[in-house]
Amino acid sequence: MDRPGCVLALPHVCRRGRMTDTVAPTLFAHYVPLNALRPESQADLARKSAIVTAGKGEYLFRIGDPADKALFVLAGEVQLTDAQNRTLSVIRAGTPAAAHRLAHQSPRTVNAHCASEVRALAVDASLLDVMLTWDQTGSFEVGELTPSGDGGDDWMTRLLQMRTFQLVPPANLQAMFMRMQEVTVEAGSVVVKQGDDGDYFYVVMSGRCIVTREQPNQKPVRLAELESGACFGEEALIADGKRNATITALTRCKLMRLSKSDFQTLLNQPLSRRIGYAEAQKLVAAGKARWLDVRLPSEFQNGALPGALNLPLYILRMKLAQLDQNTTWIVCCDTGRRSSVAVFVLTQKGYDAYVLDGGMPAAP
Template sequence: MTTPTPIDPALCKSLVPLNALKPESLTDLLKKAQLQTVPKGQTLFKIGDDARSALYVVKGEVHLHDAAGKALARVVGGEPSGMHRLAHQSPRRVSARCVGEVQVLNVDAGLLDVMLTWDQTGAIEVSDLSSAGDNDDWMSKLLQIRTFQMVPPSNLQAMFMRMQSVSAAPGETIVKQGAEGDYFYVIMSGRCLVTREQAHAKPIRLAELEPGACFGEEALISETQRNATVTAVLPTQLMRLSKDDFRQLLNEPLARKISLEEARRKVESGDARWLDVRLPSEFATGSLPGAVNLPLYVLRIKLGALENNTQWVVCCDSGRRSSAAAFVLAQKGYSAFVLDGGLPPPG
């Protein structure tokens, strides 16, 4: 695919539902969209893929196929068939292949959904929200992060009004290990280093965080002290949300709780797996059948070891650590549930 080019809003006048957006909402949406040229014969998506992008055929022809390769429909740019999103259900139920060279408008599906909801509810104008921060584009940046796309739009509106913009100079400590949790942070620009102090040894370097990364939620959810120190490496701009606002507006909507009975049905049917985020020493004393043990403190580092095409039922002794873990999983695009009430007693 070619390098994205600037997009004229007039291109969207016949595209549904883009043509229903307010002009200012469409402008914000198109800042993050891409107009791409796709070669003949290339597959745009396959059956089972996540529909994270809303795709419109602007020029050329695309054929939709079933699992057996049978052609089901043809979509042609400029014709009525090209006015709607290509097979936008998620996961995709068909495959899409370019018959010749095709020009495609690629829009973030989650951001489109948020913009449509805001426009239709009319609860808060974008101009009102812009006053919440110094960076005119900070809301668009946040809405590119999967975590925020999963939050109900009404919560997002309130969250944007309550977030505060803060900056940190290189070498400045933003979060200190052992301190009480007070804020949830999102990095808008710059870079941060995460380290963990050790007794009688040098701090362990855990990770470097770049724009779009979030941190600080574990102490807020688990009601524990900070388990690491976060320091700015470059001049860094952040948005932060207070502990109470974070719990009300972000954590509660994302913490999809599930009963033990329902979780067992999901696991036994093969629709989900257990993820135990307790320490290995706790796990060794007893666990649910087939559970994967990945302690909360190493979850971010070893997240790649988990399958992304399955649902995870996260568990611990009380539900606190599993709630924090589920939030991290949601940030990274995993489907996760929290075992309500924690693990059952042994026996």
């Protein structure tokens, strides 16, 4: 098996490129958005990272290469050039620009030419994106998920009253209810364990569940209680990541669950509501929509779409009142993964929202 971060994943790096086998998580403190990850996430990601060394005149990557590694300049100077080898910008180690990953778009839209010998931190880009999404939704994954009402309504009726499910084609809803499996759990049983892989989407038919979040060297934090009609587990499936909270039955519960594959086909794909950059730009220019950037403030400050509102994913549920429900929101992030989670949350709360397909465009 190839070693994570090996030169094979960077085809245009100097062929004599040297790498270290281990990366200290403490290194992440100086780079955005690595410094926003939880310590345990940093440790996991560091094990799948490497330090790459390339000589003067070599390329870290060329236009058209896949951006499977997020690269951060540790030492030296990198010139970002266009197809005609014209210099677009210069990234020097130790400067504010070097605190951010090099040209994240995939495939690469610029060349990264080493103007001197360069040492770069190479991080698994897909894993980084999953961890960012996981960490930023963790504390608030199920906040305010419980639908309004006195608890006596039929769970299916309450589910269909949520705007999220009103956007799903009727045929998909029918298939969803047919494919759902009923499960009964006793009081005290763990339904979803923090850190486990996402496998099912759940709806509470009857009973009550408690949501807790575990923190290193601390007691579990109680986040919410879920009652009849509440749903949970969708964010780990959308982000294709780990569970970021534990769900435990407070009373004897009857649950309906939908498998990950059925969730993706019947719910997530119809609800993703993707829009291309050109079309989105026209809507924004016409005053018919606004950009909503769900990246970290430090990422937003390093480059954002004109007029965009920054509302990081990790506080989105808490700050929904800031968003005008009469506005169409086009949600953006680097790759679209965090945006997909945000759009699911927004539509669940009655907002008109779209994912910017492909993530943020390359800077001109």
